């Protein structure tokens with residue numbers, strides 16, 4: 451300690467000597483130039499270089515300052531003893547930060563750097579167009595001169611990327627919709643947003659675990675696949691088609707995807723889009739790391755014919771939810787008149803050149819009737835993964851029992867479990883139906899399981915009866931068809947129809963005579 455104070459005193463002494471020397475040797479007008487010169491000499495012998503990143507750059511907020519703050523917050527959260535805490539707008543997470551004049555070492559690519567957070571009082575307010583904070587905040591980065599060229603650019607890029615990740619993780623996800631029918635908001639934005647708080651996750655999603663695992667892996671590969679997509683020359687996007695009966699979890703799956711990847715959702719209401727160019731504009735205004743969803747695509751518009759003009763044909767692609775009735779006049783008339791969207795417009799939206807403005811986007815289409823979709827929409831590369839959301843299976847049922855009743859497989863009676871396994875495949879009940887039953891009786895868990903078993907049995911019985919009727923009807927139809935065939939093959943054998951025809955012909959001849 452003594453040595454420390456001793457060396458500090460000698461440094462101060464040297465400084466004082468230099469200052470008085472400066473005053474004696476240089477007249478006041480040369481003093482500033484001399485100081486600059488000393489500074490240069492000092493810099494030549496100093497092995498470090500320093501970079502100041504101030505919070506406000508002129509009058510604008512410096513994005514790099516916010517990024518550094520967020521980036522460092524991920525390092526200080528564990529190690530620091532005195533930290534500043536902040537919670538940003540639209541965020542439910544708290545971030546840690548360095549307090550005033552605190553320092554922190556960081557390592558990047560094996561190089562050590564030092565960060566210092568410097569906070570000083572702002573001098574008396576100078577004139578400014580906007581109010582300035584009382585404090586001047588900034589970070590100073592200290593790097594060894596020899597390492598500067600080695601890491602500076604890549605280190606700052608890395609910090610920006612990391613900060614974006616942290617921000618996305620902390621911020622609440624947003625759900626966007628274009629339901630205003632093409633009108634723009636005050637900022638010229640065609641999308642409206644609300645915080646997205648859907649609680650569905652892959653843990654709560656009841657489906658075959660192997661299939662679920664496959665989808666989760668595919669999503670992770672996609673999200674981490676920037677270099678792969680770059681290397682293979684593909685646009686960084688992926689398409690999923692979710693199809694299956696109502697209530698099997700297609701929308702829940704979309705929410706689970708968004709929560710899993712931390713992406714925003716753009717719920718595109720096609721019936722509110724008037725033409726292909728509006729569709730393109732909507733696409734251009736979506737951000738990367740997002741899921742663009744078109745639900746019930748078979749009902750949205752008439753998408754069954756790619757050829758311009760022919761989509762107007764009334765006989766093509768009419769589903770039970772008639773597109774013309776759903777989307778009003780003008781649907782499916784091609785680009786002419788600029789008052790409609792076509793299948794080719796939608797295909798360009800998902801797969802054409804426009805689809806890659808921005809990156810890291812997932813397209814999800816859902817439908818209850820996959821057979822009604824145009825094959826062009828289904829070809830691989832466009833919809834990369836087709837996911838069939840089926841009626842509740844036994845593995846899916848186990849997930850529902852665990853989530854809704856807290857009952858694991860081991861908690862259930864073996865006999866009941868076996869019966870459930872036998873009957874679930876025959877009952878063809880959706881996870882939505884089953885979860886309703888479980889919610890109803892969730893206070894009495896044993897009763898819930900028994901009632902579920904009864905409902906499944908009843909449903910299976912009804913199914914087998916209606917199946918029998920259909921089979922019998924089909925058999926009758928086949929028999930009838932065969933009879934007709936026989937009649938056509940051997941008209942000479944004669945039937946009532948042939949006899950009456952002959953008689954009619956004879957009568958006709960008589961009349962003519």
Ligand SMILES: Nc1ncnc2c1ncn2[C@@H]1O[C@H](COP(=O)(O)OP(=O)(O)OP(=O)(O)O)[C@@H](O)[C@H]1O
Nearest residue numbers: 654655656695696697698699700701702881882885
């Ligand atoms: N696979 C599932 N796992 C967990 N819950 C499910 C599942 N499927 C349906 N549900 C429950 O049923 C409700 C309806 O499901 P969802 O809206 O996801 O079905 P959908 O397939 O999108 O139906 P639709 O085709 O009518 O749009 C959900 O709120 C959820 O609680």
Ligand SMILES: [Mg+2]
Nearest residue numbers: 700701745816
């Ligand atoms: Mg749905």
